[in-house]
Amino acid sequence: MAEKKKILVDDRWYVLAAFARPEEQPQTVKNGHAFAMFDRTGDVGALAPGQEGLYHEDTRYLSYQELTINGLRPLYLGSSVQEANSLLAIDLMNPDLTEEGRVVLPKGELHLFRAKLLWQGACYEHVRVSHHGTAPLQVRLEMAFDADFIDLFEIRGMHRQKRGERLPAEVTADRVMLPYRGLDATLRRTGLRFEPAPQLLEAHRAAYDVTLKPGEEKHLYLTVTCEREGQPVPVLPNYFDAFNANNASRRETAQAASHVVSSNPLVNLWLDRSVSDLAMLVTELPTGPYPFAGVPWYSTTFGRDGILTALEYLWVDASMACGVLNFLASTQATQVDAERDAEPGKILHEARPSEMARTREIPFGRYYGTVDATPLFLVLAAAYWRRTGDQALMRKLWPNLLAALKWIDDYGDADGDGFVEYARKSADGLTQQGWKDSQDSVFHRDGRLADAPIALCEVQGYVYQAKQAMAEMAQAFGDGALAARLRQQAQDLQVRFQSAFWSEERGTYALALDGAKRRCDVLASNVGHCLWSGIASPEHGARVADLLMGSAFFSGWGVRTIAEGEARYNPMSYHNGSIWPHDNALAAMGLARYGRTEDAMHLLAAMFESSLHFDLHRLPELFCGFPRRHDAGPTLYPVACSPQAWAAAAPFAVLQACLGLEIDGATREVCLRTPRLPAIVDWLRIERLGSPGASCDLLLTRHERSVGVEVLRKDEGVTVRVLA
Known part of the structure; x- marks a missing residue:
């Protein structure tokens, strides 16, 4: 093999695309x-x-x-x-x-x-x-x-x-x-x-x-x-x-999860491909099943990816979330280690066992350079608890959850301004430590890169969501004082967030605050995550939703990471104008949360229609953000992982948003809040909903402005509620 040249780009962990991609994919x-x-x-x-x-x-x-x-x-x-x-x-x-x-x-x-x-x-x-x-x-x-x-x-x-x-x-x-x-x-x-x-x-x-x-x-x-x-x-x-x-092994795994089938054979191929891709990526670890992030570049454990994949897929199969929580608790940092960007209570970014990781030629043997995995760990724990009622696991993980909360307050908010920021300490670590972790992903309106420490808008939402969720668990576990303190902290954060991040001129929240607390007034899809977390105020949430579904963001195939017209917008970039299915899934869940279910259905339809143009109906990690043309499909990104775990799970998260589906494991209640189905399906059947344990089978039929729900089967003790 010819010798590779050293990568001459600012981002050391850039994935090199040095040759033309063959038409025939591996x-x-x-x-x-x-x-x-x-x-x-x-x-x-x-x-x-x-x-x-x-x-x-x-x-x-x-x-x-x-x-x-x-x-x-x-x-x-x-x-x-x-x-x-x-x-x-x-x-x-x-x-x-x-x-x-x-x-x-x-x-x-x-x-x-x-x-x-x-x-x-x-x-x-x-x-x-x-x-x-x-x-x-x-x-x-x-x-x-x-x-x-x-x-x-x-x-x-x-x-x-x-x-x-x-x-x-x-x-x-x-x-x-x-x-x-x-x-x-x-x-x-x-x-x-x-x-x-x-x-x-x-x-x-x-x-x-x-x-x-x-x-x-x-x-x-x-x-x-x-x-x-x-x-x-x-x-x-x-x-x-x-x-x-x-x-x-495959049959045993499939029987433990819910199964979805629709009136549309192409939708079924798409959903079945997602299920198969997740089955492929999930790896059985000593701590339980864990979705490896993606093939080929990220076929290993990633904290953020594992958490978000488990959250997207939680209503289908809760065992994945259990495995993710156990593994991340077992690898939670316990001491300060600047070379690994580790601090007590912090949740892992990625772990690799290869030769270069073991020789420290790369810092990712066990690396903690992520600002968002720690609050998202808390979000997943609470969501899993509500979904399953598994108090035994929560009590076992309680010290880990408290350590994560302590990290948020002591290390995440190092300057005490009430916002969680990041600035790498490892010389070889990641410059950007949110989900958009390419070197040029956080910038000002004029295109200047932001200086650290950086407070991302979506991370404040994750913290808000995490503290509210932990307050609910603390109350249930008898710690009323902790519950009250966390609720107050969440409320205070929401107030500070509106003041510091809202840009009236741009009609949205800023992408971030830089090290001098200046707003990065960039139109970025990160604000969709703010809808998902619930930190956005109702009036601001409506304006954010309008913006996301407008032509600058919505390409016809999905919401772009950066709106067209922004300084660093490039539809062929990794994070500055491309379309990521998981990013769209979180936006769809946020839109539904703020009463915009029609928009969530629009994203579901766009996601499905884009899948028709990809090999095996497989949603890749990302694709280019060019505007949709009537005579062409979406444009592939040349080095995208395919399959990618959080992209594979994305359709199920958007479907859940459209159905307003909630499962309460403790009471065995399945609730659908104002369920809707897009025009791409006439009916949808969900089998083993709520499994393992007590479950039900539902048949959902689309009407013009509502969905009919028929209970085909349910185990004793299961309640199904439909709220108009």
């Missing part, structure tokens, strides 16, 4: 801590080096793989990603095979079915070769392979002055082991096991001489394992055992 599968990107034939890097490969814990364990027939690549017929994105199925056929200018095997007489399944840190591959010709034949199938053990941050564009040592390959009759000792002194190995044993096996090549009669088929199997010293890989005996184990 096929992506994931399970647990491993993910893989293959070309459409199932190969890796066969045409040119790139991002493709098998990755585990941010390290590429398979960097090259190419299947050939008599030295030629098979011809592509079709492929599909199946089994909740853990299985890639591919159909191939032979090209014309010649000898001395004579065709000895016409194209299409051999069918090759290739299946690649990820399961618990290993890739299980099945190759079935079927002969559809009329004469016996013999061909040579070869599989070339290599492992470069490159860190994901190198793929993203970082240059390393020094790398670890590739050790000699170990080869037996049916196995190859490719070892590498990293600069972290850890041995990593890529294991390849072939079944049956090939006729030829070398350090980087396996070959089979396959003889077939007409109508006969042969089966070949390859298991690729990702091994890190001290972490044994539980390899199953064969491909079919892995396939069955994966299916059993």
Whole structure:
């Protein structure tokens, strides 16, 4: 692979896009801590080096793989990603095979079915070769392979002055082991096991001489394992055992969640894709299920992403929120560590186990540079408690919740002005520490970047929301004094917020206050989060809603992160004019909160219509903010993660906003407040609503200005209420 140049941009953690994106997108599968990107034939890097490969814990364990027939690549017929994105199925056929200018095997007489399944840190591959010709034949199938053990941050564009040592390959009759000792002194190995044993096996090549009669088929199997010293890989005996184990796990997960189906088959494909993507991204940790943020750049634990994904999906499956809360509590900072931007009570930003993280070449081994994960942790805890009635978990986490509150007051508001700000302390940390964390995302009306410490408008809303929610829990748990104090703090914050952040001239809240307490009077989508949290006053909320749905913000495909016409507006930027599904979901929930359900339905329809133009109906992390044209779909952003957890969960949050859906786990009450459905569906059926435990099935039918609700089934003790 050609040496990468050092990134010459201000933002050190920028994801480099140094080459044109191919029209054919990589096929992506994931399970647990491993993910893989293959070309459409199932190969890796066969045409040119790139991002493709098998990755585990941010390290590429398979960097090259190419299947050939008599030295030629098979011809592509079709492929599909199946089994909740853990299985890639591919159909191939032979090209014309010649000898001395004579065709000895016409194209299409051999069918090759290739299946690649990820399961618990290993890739299980099945190759079935079927002969559809009329004469016996013999061909040579070869599989070339290599492992470069490159860190994901190198793929993203970082240059390393020094790398670890590739050790000699170990080869037996049916196995190859490719070892590498990293600069972290850890041995990593890529294991390849072939079944049956090939006729030829070398350090980087396996070959089979396959003889077939007409109508006969042969089966070949390859298991690729990702091994890190001290972490044994539980390899199953064969491909079919892995396939069955994966299916059993997937069925168990699906049965524990609610299921949504509508009258519109395309809506069903969209929602089913979101469910499959979340099943793909959720990884079982010792603390429970956790949605990894996105593939390929963020396939690990992120605090903010995990929290918001769990909140968006909470009404469908509460177990995700439980896993997120447990993990973030277990990694909550307990001491000041400036190199990691850590302070007691602060919630994790991200954690990575790769070589570069372990050598501290990047600061993200366990990094806390986020201003919003801590109040959002409290918001999720309270929402989970209301949804499930799980007092046992809340009492277990109570010390963590109190520590988070203390962080907000003692460290989040370091200057005592009543607002939570951020300013990085780590020399290698993130400059911007809100959800828009690119270096140029917080600026003044004239385009000047804001100086730290920075108080973001949405973060004040999160704190307001968190203190109100914690007051409710404290009251329920018998601490009336704490409840009263938190309620008063929330009210005081709301008053200060209106005064400091509202810009009458612009008709909205400022994006932020800079280090000199000057307003960044920029029209930014962050204000949609202020609607979601409820910190906006009713009169201001109405004006914010009008602005968000106006042409400067709303492109026709969604609300832009920055309004058209602002100083740094760029529809092709990461955070300054693009469209993020999760950002739109929070705005939709905020719009519904302020009585603008029609606008929430408009966003749901736009989100659905944009999905029709994306591969697999999958909403990516973000897309470009160009105005909608009648003859074109939305424009892709070149290095967006796809899938991305909070984008996958976004449709369910917007649907909840349209339905006014609330679930009270303690009383087993399901409530729909002025439910509405957009014109894209005539009816919607929700099964197992409220599960696990007591649940119900509902059928919702759209009328012109209302929704009919029919209870198809409900368990004993469940109450369904519809409020007009």
